Amino acid sequence: MxxxxxxxxxxxxxxxxxxxxxxxxxxxxxxxxxxxxxxxxxxxxxxxxxxHKQMHRDQDTRKIIHCIKVGISLVLVSLLYLLNPLFKQVGENAMWAIMTVVVMFEFSAGATLGKGFNRGLGTIIGGGLGCLVALFAQSIGIHRVGNSIIIAVSVFIFGSFATYLRLIPSIKKRYDYGVMIFILTFNLVVVSGARVNVKVWELARERLLNILIGFIVCVCVSLFVFPLWASNELHDSIVSRFLDLANTIQGCLGECTKTIDEKENQPRFSFNVCNSVLNSKSKDESLANFAKWEPWHGKFGLSYPWGRYLKIGEILREMAAFILATGRCLEASKEPMATLRESEWVHLETCEALESKVACILRELGDSIKKMMKCDAEGCVSEQLKAAREDLSFIISTSKMAQLEDAQVLAIATFVFLLMELIGKVEELAKEVEELGDIAGFRTPIPAFS
Structure with missing residues (x-):
């Protein structure tokens, strides 16, 4: 605020x-x-x-924790070089373990697990196929030219096919990194196998072992040293948007209870929250994708319905768009809104009651998700929204709108239409929250006894 x-x-x-x-x-x-x-x-x-200040402090703390965890991982994996017994076992290939930590360690545990799974899968499949193609080329390609032709053709076929897979949206969304690692590993192994004196299986085994060491270090540090969960961040982010939009609605609709002089003497109301919500789609999709990789922890079990969070986030973005449009309508229609406020058939309590009901419902829905308690969308919420619709219907009564000029009728009708759509989005949001509670197994609130 x-x-x-x-x-x-x-x-x-x-x-x-x-x-x-x-x-x-x-x-x-x-x-x-x-x-x-x-x-x-x-x-x-x-x-x-x-x-908001507390959220920024928490975010800064998480960033510091992530930096420390990356440093710990790099120290642990560098022991392969620093300790002679380990260096004798892995040799110069220890660089692959360090490279794995650098490219795989992500901010959240889910992102690290997802990237590690993709890297491991791409390495195994790419290394296995590379070994088979290299051995086949060495056995069939008697002459050096024939060996090179077989390797070149295989690189072209597998590289083109894997690149095509990266363009498929469903694969790109979750396995893009794995396919890229497949291309890299396959080419490294099969091209190295072009030399007859190179032991292909030994080369693939050493690189796979070092990548596995880097993967184990990343996963252990990410999961057991102050873990940062993408699921918690997505959950808290969705909850905070309910509260932010509720505060924005009170500030936006509160403009219709002010006179023109009051507006001119006060700073313009900010809609930065709405702009932030409108730009949250990519963040939500990334967090939901990372959350699906995370194991059971805290209040989130396996197969948790993160797709429902994406649906709720989409409705919140649509609601933010209507709030933004309503605010711009109030700013552009000062004179018609002044007529609406000064008319005998509309009281200021109408707008105040409307903003109070809508904001209260949003806070209740956000609190329901935060506490993971079921909400009664068909009961209390529907009754409050029904009362809000009746208030708006009173404003656009035909007998009273006929007394105004065309410009005033258009401005007031646009304003009321946007409010109707806003209430419709709140009703749709309440149903989605109720369905989330049913699928995720939210607890039923204990009724209060007087």
Whole structure:
């Protein structure tokens, strides 16, 4: 939420305040709104939401933990080089273990497991096929030219086919990295096998062993040293959007209870939350994909319905779009909205009650997901939304709209239409949350007894 502080500054104190503003300009930028004879009025918009500050601190802490975990993994895998007994076993191929840690270790445990699985699968399949093709070329290709032709043809066929697989959306979504590793491993093994004196099976075995060591180090550190779960991040991100959009709705619809003079004397309401929600699709899909790789942990079991979170996130983005459109409608239709506020047949309590109901429902739905408790979409939520629709129907009554001009009717009708669509999205969201509770096995809330 945003808060506005109005500070009166006399002319004698003006120079001192300007110096202080220069020092703290990057934290609290002042907006000078009025110059009077004896004072200067400064409006400072401060985005000091404690919940957002806590989220940023938690995110910074997770980043530090991730950096430390990567450092631990690199130290452990470097022991293959630093300790002579281990170096004698793996030799120069220890570089593959270090490379595996560098390219495989990701921020969340799910991303690390997914990448590790893809790397292991691509290495095994690519190395196995590469060995077979190399041995076949050495046995069939009696002359050096025949050996090279067989290897070149196999590289072309398998490389082209694997590249085509990377273009298929369903494979690219979860196995793109594995297919890329397959191409790399196959080419390294089969081209190395072009030399007769190279032991193909020994080469493939050593590289696979070192990659396996790097994989084990990454997985163990990721899962057992302060694990960072993509599922927790997706869950908390969805919950926070419910609360953010509820606060935005109260701030947006609260504009219709203000007069034009009040709007001009106050800073413009920010819709940064809506823009952030609209740009959250790629993040949600990545987190959901990583969460599917994660094992059972905490409150999330196996085969948890992460696809439902993506559906809820999609509806939240649509809702953010309607909130943004409603806010722009209020800004562009100051005169018609003033007529709506000043009319005898519409009371300010109508908008206040509407914003209160919609925001309250969003908070209840977000709290339901956060606590993993079932919500009653058919009961309490439907009744509240029905009452909100009746309030809007009262505003666009034909007998009363006939008293207004065409421009005013169009502006008010557009505003009410957007609110109707917004309520429809809330109703759709309530049904999705209820279905999520049924599939995920949310607990039934204990009824309160008076």
């Amino acid at each position: 945003e808060s506005t502080h109005v500070i009166a500054i006399t002319n004698r104190e003006e120079d001192n305040i300007r110096k202080e503003n220069k020092m703290f300009q990057f934290q609290l930028p002042p907006i000078i709104s009025q110059l009077g004879k004896n004072e200067v009025h400064c409006l400072s918009t401060i985005t000091s939401n404690p919940r």
